[in-house]
Amino acid sequence: MNLEEMMKGKGPVWDEIVREKELVLTKLEEVGLWWLVGAIFGVKES
Secondary structure: OOHHHHHOOOHHHHHHHHHHHOOOOOOHHHHOOHHHHHHHOOOOOO
């Protein structure tokens, strides 16, 4: 599993969450570095 690959194309989903929850307007790319999140949580590619 590659978290960075999994998050590709999920921008519209994030945009909807931001609208529904009235969050600060951000783009998914600004939220985190997915390769780093994967490394921290020990997600390994298969």
